Amino acid sequence: MTAKPASSGTAKAGVSSLDKRKVSAPSRGEWVWKRLPKLSGEVEIASLIALNEFTPENGDTLIVPGSHRWEEGRYPEPHEAVAAGIPAGSAVVYLGSTLHGGGSNGSDAIIRRGIHVSYALGWLRTEENNGLSIPPEVARGLSPRASALLGLGIHATRQSAAVTSA
């Protein structure tokens, strides 16, 4: 990942200086588990893989370095967010507790394409709802390992994942 100071937008104000389209409000991936008490360790590591280059023009991912140590309720000032600047084929990797958001795409021509891949503790549901997006007939054909990684198993033993996918 190459990091550079954000030249556009503010995660706080939610409006890019490149145009008036909104950037996404900063959030933490771990907020999808709304009732999760604050634990001593991290529960998730996430990544965004750029399929084409993420730039300030097409809506770079904004990351707030160090925000995983911030108290709940603190939001970034504009200078605290950095644009990840992800070349095609590269990824930005961040903790589930790191404030981040999508930048504003001021370009009509360049669609930003990427893949979100995250890994959460096994007893949490996955950040993306794989269980809803994978048809049962496809899930049934997955290996126990793939099934467990997609969050389709029961977090207990490898055997339970195998039972689920049988």
Ligand SMILES: O=C(O)CCC(=O)C(=O)O
């Ligand atoms: O689209 C982006 O750059 C950020 C995506 C995001 O906030 C997320 O996947 O949680």
